[in-house]
Structure formats: C-alpha cells, structure tokens
Amino acid sequence: MALLKDGRPQADEYTDVSAAADPAARGPVLVSLTQWREHRAALLARDERLGLRLQSDEKPASVSDDLQHFDLVALEFPTFRDGRAYSSARLLRERYGYAGELRAVGDVLLEQLHFMHRVGFNSFELDTDDAAREWQIAASDISVWYQPTGDGRRTAVENRHGLADAAPRRQAAVR
Amino acid sequence: MYRYDEFDSQLVNERVEQFRRQVDRRLAGELSEDQFKPLRLMNGLYLQLHAYMLRINIPYGSLSSHQLRTLAHVARTYDRGYGHFTTRQNIQYNWIQLQQVPDALADLAAAEMHGIQSSGNCIRNVTADQYAGVAADELTDPRIYCEIIRQWSTLHPEFSFLPRKFKIAVTAAPTDRAAVQVHDIGLRMHRNAAGDPGFEVIVGGGQGRTPFIGKIIRDWLAPSDLLSYLEAILRVYNQDGRRDNLYKSRIKILVHQIGAEEFSRRVDAEWQAIRDSALQLPQAEIERIRRYFAGPEFAELADEPDLLRQQADADPQFAAWLKANKADHKMPGYAIANISLKSLNAPPGDMTARQMDAVADLADQYSFGEIRVNHRQNLVLPSVPQRDLNALYQRLAEQQLATANIGHTSDIVACPGLDYCSLANARSIPIAQEIHQRFENMDRLHDIGEVTINISGCMNACGHHHVGNIGILGVDKRGEEYYQFTLGGSSGTDAALGERTGRGFPAAETAPAVERVLRTYLDIRAADERFLDTYRRVGMAPFKEALYGAA
Amino acid sequence: MPKIVIANTLADGFVAFLRTDGTWSRDIVEGALATTDAEAEALLAEATQAAHENRVLDPYLIEVAANAAGNLRPIEYREYIRAFGPSVAIPA
Numbered sequence: 001m002a003l004l005k006d007g008r009p010q011a012d013e014y015t016d017v018s019a020a021a022d023p024a025a026r027g028p029v030l031v032s033l034t035q036w037r038e039h040r041a042a043l044l045a046r047d048e049r050l051g052l053r054l055q056s057d058e059k060p061a062s063v064s065d066d067l068q069h070f071d072l073v074a075l076e077f078p079t080f081r082d083g084r085a086y087s088s089a090r091l092l093r094e095r096y097g098y099a100g101e102l103r104a105v106g107d108v109l110l111e112q113l114h115f116m117h118r119v120g121f122n123s124f125e126l127d128t129d130d131a132a133r134e135w136q137i138a139a140s141d142i143s144v145w146y147q148p149t150g151d152g153r154r155t156a157v158e159n160r161h162g163l164a165d166a167a168p169r170r171q172a173a174v175r
Numbered sequence: 176m177y178r179y180d181e182f183d184s185q186l187v188n189e190r191v192e193q194f195r196r197q198v199d200r201r202l203a204g205e206l207s208e209d210q211f212k213p214l215r216l217m218n219g220l221y222l223q224l225h226a227y228m229l230r231i232n233i234p235y236g237s238l239s240s241h242q243l244r245t246l247a248h249v250a251r252t253y254d255r256g257y258g259h260f261t262t263r264q265n266i267q268y269n270w271i272q273l274q275q276v277p278d279a280l281a282d283l284a285a286a287e288m289h290g291i292q293s294s295g296n297c298i299r300n301v302t303a304d305q306y307a308g309v310a311a312d313e314l315t316d317p318r319i320y321c322e323i324i325r326q327w328s329t330l331h332p333e334f335s336f337l338p339r340k341f342k343i344a345v346t347a348a349p350t351d352r353a354a355v356q357v358h359d360i361g362l363r364m365h366r367n368a369a370g371d372p373g374f375e376v377i378v379g380g381g382q383g384r385t386p387f388i389g390k391i392i393r394d395w396l397a398p399s400d401l402l403s404y405l406e407a408i409l410r411v412y413n414q415d416g417r418r419d420n421l422y423k424s425r426i427k428i429l430v431h432q433i434g435a436e437e438f439s440r441r442v443d444a445e446w447q448a449i450r451d452s453a454l455q456l457p458q459a460e461i462e463r464i465r466r467y468f469a470g471p472e473f474a475e476l477a478d479e480p481d482l483l484r485q486q487a488d489a490d491p492q493f494a495a496w497l498k499a500n501k502a503d504h505k506m507p508g509y510a511i512a513n514i515s516l517k518s519l520n521a522p523p524g525d526m527t528a529r530q531m532d533a534v535a536d537l538a539d540q541y542s543f544g545e546i547r548v549n550h551r552q553n554l555v556l557p558s559v560p561q562r563d564l565n566a567l568y569q570r571l572a573e574q575q576l577a578t579a580n581i582g583h584t585s586d587i588v589a590c591p592g593l594d595y596c597s598l599a600n601a602r603s604i605p606i607a608q609e610i611h612q613r614f615e616n617m618d619r620l621h622d623i624g625e626v627t628i629n630i631s632g633c634m635n636a637c638g639h640h641h642v643g644n645i646g647i648l649g650v651d652k653r654g655e656e657y658y659q660f661t662l663g664g665s666s667g668t669d670a671a672l673g674e675r676t677g678r679g680f681p682a683a684e685t686a687p688a689v690e691r692v693l694r695t696y697l698d699i700r701a702a703d704e705r706f707l708d709t710y711r712r713v714g715m716a717p718f719k720e721a722l723y724g725a726a
Numbered sequence: 727m728p729k730i731v732i733a734n735t736l737a738d739g740f741v742a743f744l745r746t747d748g749t750w751s752r753d754i755v756e757g758a759l760a761t762t763d764a765e766a767e768a769l770l771a772e773a774t775q776a777a778h779e780n781r782v783l784d785p786y787l788i789e790v791a792a793n794a795a796g797n798l799r800p801i802e803y804r805e806y807i808r809a810f811g812p813s814v815a816i817p818a
Contacts, residue, residue: 059414080213081296083336087413090333095448110206111197111214115332141193144186146326148453149333156182156326161459202737204780222783224808227739256818272738520815527818593804594812604814654802 002131004113005101005123007139009131014072018053030074033058036066044069053105056084064096072101075121080109086119093120094150113138118149176237176545177322177467179287186329187284190291194218195277202274217297217335219290220276223597229271230293231283235303235321235345236264236548240535243546245286247531253279258531260516260524262588262639263342264302264548265293269595291329296337298328298409302344304352305549308470309557311505314364314372316468317347320401323456323464327402334409338416339424341409342381349668354550356380356389356670357642359426360408367395374401378408378438379430382636386672387427390435392442398461403454407446415441471543471558476508479561486565493568495579495617501564510561512542514554514571515578515586519611522604523589524552533574541567550639550666551588551627553581582625584693585611588639592632592649593656599632601649601656602682606630609686614693623693626706629664642666644707645692646673647685658685662692662718663710674715676722688722695721727801729766730757731773732808733785741808742782744773750782754798754809760787 003012017023018032023039030051031043043050051072052063067073073092075085085104092098103123104116113124113135128134145153157163179187194214201211219230231246238246246266250258253275254268261267271279283289292299301321308316324343328334334341346353347364355361361377374396380389396404412426415433430438487494502511514534517523526534538546538556541563547555559567571577580586587610590596592603607630614620629643633650640646646661658680661673680688693706695717700709710718731744742750743757751757760766766787773785789801800806807813 056418081336082418083296083334084414084418086333086336087410109213110210112335115330115335118332137196142186142189142330144182144189146186146329147331147333155453156186157457157460158453159182160180160463161457163457202780208777208783222734222739224804225741225811226734255816257816272740274737521817522814525817529818593807594814602813604812608814656803 002126002128003103003123004126004131004135005103007135010123012125014049014051016053016074028071030072033063036063051101051103054085054088056082056088060088060091060096060098067092067096067098067100070098070100072103073098074103074105074125077104077106077108080107080112086115089116089120090149110134111138114141118145118151118153120149120151176239177234177318177464183287183326184284187287187289187291190218190289190330191277191280191284194280198273198277213295215273216295217292218276218280219293220271220273221294221597223269223595224593225595226270227273227276228595229268229276229279229290230261231266231268231288231290232293232300233264233266233288233548234325235301235307235318236305237307237318238546238548240538240544240546242286242288243531243535243538245283245288247528247535249279249282250528250531252282256529257525257527259522259591260526260548260552260554262550262552262590262637263300264305264550265300266548267591269591292335294340295335296339296341297335298331298337298341298343300342301325301328302342302353302358302550304346304348305547305555306352306502306511306557307347307547308468309504309506309509309511310348310350310352311503312350313348313505314366315347316465316470317345317353317362317364319461319465319468320362320364320374320398321345322467323401323461324405327405331409334413337409337413338418339421339426341412341426343405351666351668351670352550354639354642354666354670357382357386357639357666358389360405361389362401365395371397373397376404376408379427379435380670381425381427382639382641383425384422384634384636385425385428385431386636386641387431388670388672389427390430390438392435392439399456399458400450402456403450403452404442404446406449406454407442410445411438411441471545473506473509473558474560476506476560476562478507482562483564490565492572492577492579492617493565495621496568496577497564498621499579499583500577500581504558506558508561510559510564512556512559512564512567513549513581514556514576515580516553516576517580517586517611518575518578519585519615520608521575522591523587523607526554530574530576533570534576537567537570551582551586553586579617580620582627583620584614584623584626584628585620587611587628587630588643589630590632590638592630592638596632596637598635599649600634600651601632601658603630603632603638603647603649606647606649606658606682606685610689613686613690623697624705626693626696627664627666628689630658639666640664641672642670643673644710645689647689648679650679652679656682658682658688660688660692660722662715663707665707676715676719678723691721692718727789727791728798729760729769729787729789730754730798731769731785732757732788732800732805733773733777733782735782736780739783743809744769744776744785748772748776750776754790754800757790757798759790759798 028049377389542556589603589607593599631638664673
C-alpha cells in the first residue's frame, strides 16, 4: 500500500490502531469512532496528532463538534462501490469546515482519484506500485467541472457568466 | 436544440481520451476487469451474451439530423449496421468491440453525443416528454431543465457510486408523456397559486422487481432551487439508501421503508443547509439554455383538414397512418409525425443505418432537422407541415417505417431479452413478433384501438411491463420460457401498476392468450372505451376467465 | 455430461470456445471436450489462467450433448443463443 498525500508519495506517520483491541501505540495514531468515544480523555491527553477513521456508515454529523481534535480523518471505502464517503467528505469540508488531512482508505479505486479530490480528499491509500503516476493521470484528466463542490475549481457556469467565486471556498486551502 | 459550447465539448473530448487510456491500460493488463468494469459501465459499455453492448445517451430524446446520421455511421462502421432505441430514449449497439470503442466515442463526441453515465450506479439519462416544445398543452419546454440537470449530474463527483442507478424524468404538461410517476425522481412543471411555474417533486417511483408509484414530497419548487433540491435528495439517498442488498437499493425502497413524510423531512433538513449556495441557478444560465429551445421559425400556416381528408379518402393506408401516427401540434398547420419502429418481423425498436440516414434526410426536409425518441422505442418528427404529411408518409413507407400502429396492439415494447441480454431469463422479441403477426390486419388493429403491450425478459423490467395495459414478463420455469401477464398498467398521468392474472403460459400459448384478452375486451367494451377503460370498469374477472377458463 | 469452456475474448467481446491447444475459437465444434470431472477442472483452470492474462473474460463450463445430426449443442438455451447468435434475424 502506498500513501499519496498532496500529490506525492509519502510515508505514513500514523499508526492505524482502529482495528486493534488496544489503541495504545507511539506517535500519531488513527483510531476508530468507537475507540474515540471509549478512550477520549486518554487520547486527548497524549501530546500527539490524532486521526479518526470512520466506517462508511458512520456519519460526519456524529463527530462534527470534535473535528478540531483531529489532524487526520480517514474515510473508509469497504468496497469502491460504497460511495458514502464522497458525501461524508463534502460534509466534513463544506458543512463542518474540517481543514486537516482527509484520507481515502480501503478499496480506493484507481482512476477515481479525481472525483475524490473534487469532494475534498487530499490523501489516498493506494494499492499500486506507482502512486505518483496514478496521481499524475488523475489530476489532469478532466478540466471542466459542472458542479460546485467547494474545491476551488471554477465551474462551467461561473466561467460562462464571468461569475467571481460563486462557490463558497473552504476555509483553509486544500494543500 | 442545445448546442455544446467550448466547455461542454472539452468535457466530452477529455472523457473520450480518458476512456481511451483506460481501455489501453485494460488491454495491456494494467487494470484488471474488476477495476475496469465500473469505468466502462460509466461510459455505457456492457458485456452481454454475444459481445459488448454500447449504450449512447440521447439527452431527453432529442436528436438533430446530423446526430442521427452519426448514429448511422457508428452502426455501419463499428457494428452490424443497426441500432436499438430503448425505453429510456437511448440507443444501444449490440456488437461493438472494446478496442474500437474509443474511436466510436470520438466520432460521437464530435456530434455532441456520449455514453457517459448511461450505466453504472449514477444519475442516468434525464428523459422528457417526446413532444416537448411542440405540445399544445405544455407550460414551458421541459428540456431546458433536462439540460440543466444533465450538466449538473454529469461527472458529479459525489454521486457516482450511489447505492444503485438513478433515473430522472421531467414533464411540463398536464398529460404526462414522460412517466414521471415511475422514476426515481419525477419532476412535473406546473403553476402555483400565484401563477409562477415551478416543479412538483415526485420521488421513489420505479419498476423492476418491486415496482412503486412515486410519492410527491414537494408540491412546488422554484426553478432557481432545482439543483440544490436535487442535490439534497441525492445526498440523502447516497447516505441512507441500502447497500446490503442489490435488489433493495433503489431510492423507492428507502422512501417506502421510512415513508414519504420522513424522507421529505430529511431532504428538507439537508436542503436548508445548501439552498443558498452556488447551486442556486443564475437566471443568466437558465436564459442561456432557454434560448436554445426557442424553437424553429415556424411558418404561418393554416390547418389543412380538407386536404388531409381528401388524401385519406384516396388512400386507406394513409388514412390509418394519420389516425394512429399523427398527433396534434401547438402551431396551426403543423403536425407531430410518429415513426413506428414496429414493422412486421423486425425486432421492436431496431433501426438500420440506412433507415437512420433516410429519417435524417426526412427530418431535414420536413421537420427542421429535428427528431425525437419516445419511451416506446419509436421515433418522432416533431414539426411537420400538415400539407407535407402525405409525401412524408410515402417516403417512410419506402423504408418500412410507416406501420400505422402507434399506441395500438402491434406497437409492442419489448426489451432485447434472452436473444441479447445476459440478465434475461426468457426471450421477448419472438413473442412480440408473434403477437404482431396475429394483429397484422389494420382494420382489426384499429378496431381494437389504443392498447399498450409491454414485454420484459426478466424482472429488471426494462420493457416496462408493469405499466403496460397488457404487461408480459418472461420467466424461466425449469428451463422452459414461460410468460406471466399483468393487466391494467398505465404510465401516464393516471399511472398504475398492472395486476397479475395468475399462472404463466408457455411461449407457444402466449400470443393466443393475448388474443383471448383482446377478444374479451371487444366483447364487453362500452362505446368509446379503450382497453384500459374497460379493464378499469369491469376488473380482472372476465379476463381471468378468458385466460384460464371458468373457475 | 460432456462439457466445454465458453468465454468472451477481451478485445472484441465475442463468444469463444477453448480449444485443446489452448487457443480460442469462434466455432463451438472446435471446443475441447471434457468428459470427466478432472478434464473439466483442467480445462477451466486453463481458461481461468487465460482470463488472468487478460485474453478472455468470464470463462465457464457448459454442458453439451450431440443433437440428432451428431453435432454438439449446448444443453441450456441461453448458451445455445450465445453459441449461435440471436434467435431472431438481425436487421439490415
């Protein structure tokens, strides 16, 4: 598995303990929603970055008040067909103002990175030998966008009518 | 008709190149079939019984003559010289090779056509009233909003992996020719109490294994709120639709399970958060698109009742064609001419490249270069001067496109069925052909009058059998093809799902069963009653007896 | 019941039958015939390998039997249609 973050292959600084019985580990950890609820105080007491891994049926609304505690939110694709994370991503970015790393994990379909980036993902766990190439392919594929998603791309409607920044931009730039 | 601007063109061209790359990667083994399948489906490419099948969108059923010629070109160049028009106003090619698909798509893109999202768990072709723009009873041209929805839904990054496919239909006339009540979302334009045009929003209709009539969740929606409201519906569906069971994943199941009121509440909650966003349609964009649908420069003509009567008296076949295939146009002196793709012994909805080219020429000559596809696998020339109808009829007859059966017994809708489709349990086309043969006689056909027969070869109901006056569903019973009947379905304003008659019939007994049903109708009908009217008056009993004998 | 392997070739999508030499034919009469379970398994394994190598899609075994004229025909009607084409005439 390769981690592609901000357009480049990078090492993953987080330890994913979300499936472990005991979430104890050194350094930044990625915990499940259940673990977050059970070990909240202990996790907050650690002076380390914290990541939250949400399953596809766990809605962002349930953690909207806690997002300031997370530098990473990972959204699961149990199968690439389960597209709930696309909505979750947009809600995290556009509704709840989450500005940290938003990572796609699980069955992340190659050739769909463009859509994922459009809805707010800026990192991806990929099953590939050449993550950089996959990103290069995805990033420049389609350059016309009909729908505003808060990703900063000007839509066709905005371009047609010279509308300035009709789509609300996210509070922080997507790095 | 809408014409692509630089943005629309760039998108389809980039999409073609993206798919070309994906095909190359697949052929080189860089992508597995599991990885490639969702990509090819989202470009309309299926693998069927004999070969790949390519489905091309015909947005809201509107075609220019140039586009129809391009469809003929694709049939000739990349397929076996014919195509099949579907119940969702699309066209299907049955023999396309994967390695040639990018070139075929490139040729189509040059004519402003594509197969984007014609399959897959995403928003499909937005369909409309086939008489849009020329129907006397319409409030405004619904295709304006179909085009707006088409763009919004194309490559929508959030809604490309929905629980299941998603179909939207739009009508703007009190007579619903778009079957809005049996779509995932149906939009019916009408005026509110203040006289302002807006949309009634119907959700959760659909056919397939569990058919439903849709529920109204909002009486009136302002046009500028259309996209934000649709986005709210899709987001609720994407999040809350079932994903555990393929047969329970459509929005109709969600609406049924939680109820229309709760569903409406969830949509509203989401909508309140986004209604004032960039999804608000600028009036400038609505007007920009509206201009494309302003309609051709109609001449000032007068109705020609005397001429038509004279011509009809001289030619009984033309008389029959006028009666069945001509519909009223909003402008005096004009008519809508339906082109039947249901000739004897030809598969319903199929059209050869030669016929396509001929109709393109006829459209140029007689109908401002415009053609429509309807929901019963037939074509329409929307605006023909009445004085040209006879000449048009002669030319159509030369191409076997003038069967006078629109809306009558032999205007049968049949899915491709087991002859083509890998999902099918039974064949549909031979049953349709046998029924047609029995009702070939025009006098008998016209005596029976309006009746819709729909045949599906499996429970996916692509033949829309649930809304046929006579619906026929092919099933596999211990290796034999059997056909079950439903009666009383209707897709229009008075939408209804057909009721099952009882046990099915083997293939050889199916057409005779249809005869018994129609003979019963003829025996008991009151004056001016269509089949559907008689069925609604007397119910199932007499038909059941005719089918199975006295109880 | 004798069996042969049917699949679709990847590049053109057309129906194909596995020959004894591992190549694929459009013609059912050239399909390698498995008369025992072991033979059938071996044929399917070979076809599955061809799928992994991206030459064919969805290979599977179908039962065949000789018709009156002695020609092998699929037992299931669906496979018969795959082997011989639609039961209705193609337009044009």
